[in-house]
Amino acid sequence: xxxxxxxxxxxxxxxxxxxxxxxxxxxxxxxxxxxxxxxxxxxxxxxxxxxxxxxxxxxxxxxxxxxxxxxxxxxxxxxxxxxxxxxxxxxxxxxxxxxxxxxxxxxxxxxxxxxxxxxxxxxxxxxxxxxxxxxxxxxxxxxxxxxxxxxxxxxxxxxxxxxxxxxxxxxxxxxxxxxxxxxxxxxxxxxxxxxxxxxxxxxxxxxxxxxxxxxxxxxxxxxxxxxxxxxxxxxxxxxxxxxxxxxxxxxxxxxxx
Amino acid sequence: xxxxxxxxxxxxxxxxxxxxxxxxxxxxxxxxxxxxxxxxxxxxxxxxxxxxxxxxxxxxxxxxx
Numbered sequence: 172x173x174x175x176x177x178x179x180x181x182x183x184x185x186x187x188x189x190x191x192x193x194x195x196x197x198x199x200x201x202x203x204x205x206x207x208x209x210x211x212x213x214x215x216x217x218x219x220x221x222x223x224x225x226x227x228x229x230x231x232x233x234x235x236x237x238x239x240x241x242x243x244x245x246x247x248x249x250x251x252x253x254x255x256x257x258x259x260x261x262x263x264x265x266x267x268x269x270x271x272x273x274x275x276x277x278x279x280x281x282x283x284x285x286x287x288x289x290x291x292x293x294x295x296x297x298x299x300x301x302x303x304x305x306x307x308x309x310x311x312x313x314x315x316x317x318x319x320x321x322x323x324x325x326x327x328x329x330x331x332x333x334x335x336x337x338x339x340x341x342x343x344x345x346x347x348x349x350x351x352x353x354x355x356x357x358x359x360x361x362x363x364x365x366x367x368x369x370x371x372x373x374x375x376x377x378x379x380x381x382x383x384x385x386x387x388x389x390x391x392x393x394x395x396x397x398x399x400x401x402x403x404x405x406x407x408x409x410x411x412x413x414x415x416x417x418x419x420x421x422x423x424x425x426x427x428x
Numbered sequence: 429x430x431x432x433x434x435x436x437x438x439x440x441x442x443x444x445x446x447x448x449x450x451x452x453x454x455x456x457x458x459x460x461x462x463x464x465x466x467x468x469x470x471x472x473x474x475x476x477x478x479x480x481x482x483x484x485x486x487x488x489x490x491x492x493x
């Protein structure tokens with residue numbers, strides 16, 4: 172199993188905590204998924220409100236590791252400041268660095284991403300950059316100090332699965348030793364299995380579980396798919412071919428024509 | 429003085445960030461703070477003087493993807 176900055180989860184599912192019908196259903200989904208890492212964020216807390224405190228209490232009860240994000244940030248400064256605040260509140264150097272460059276697709280601004288990643292890595296953060304499958308950007312992020320890369324499967328919340336399997340496979344082959352997590356766009360367990368079968372080390376998803384009719388059941392379905400994908404990857408899948416190849420022996424067939 | 433708390437005008441008597449948080453009811457709660465777009469660590473709040481029109485952000489853990 173891959174190591175994410177020294178942490179080796181048995182189950183490499185990074186589960187988002189947003190959009191569940193209730194805190195109880197979120198807790199059920201986390202437990203049933205077996206996820207050891209959940210993503211969290213920071214938002215404005217009203218002077219007379221306690222929503223954030225209650226949520227944090229729930230996460231701590233679950234006993235999982237947290238990966239805070241910089242969701243919604245559009246500039247390097249915003250993302251770096253958010254990361255600094257997250258480190259203090261959550262008590263972790265981990266940061267899911269998300270820098271949005273385009274609002275219809277929520278595509279990362281990879282130029283700003285590299286700049287922010289360098290600033291944060293130099294400041295002791297362990298950066299999980301939400302990026303595209305671009306090989307050159309991936310190299311720059313590694314140069315900046317990232318030890319994990321998180322390419323998108325498809326736009327956040329779209330549920331489209333792996334939009335560019337060729338690009339993701341290519342990224343996997345170019346950086347064989349780097350822990351790679353497909354982050355965003357996963358809609359079905361089969362999408363997750365597909366990425367893990369390719370050799371990806373983890374899956375980060377939220378909406379596909381939170382917006383399912385039965386989030387806890389879907390969470391377990393993802394855990395099973397990831398386990399199946401991992402077994403398949405380790406079992407070394409056959410090569411695909413264009414033409415049929417009989418599986419039943421041809422030799423010894425009775426001549427009946 | 430009047431400052432902007434999480435984007436809304438807020439009248440306070442406090443003159444430091446630590447006093448403002450206590451006055452506004454944030455005492456004892458897990459929050460992070462920024463003044464005028466700059467992160468202010470908890471240990472620096474008492475020494476951070478506030479000025480008319482400062483933009484204060486107070487954030488807390490929230491659900492995220």
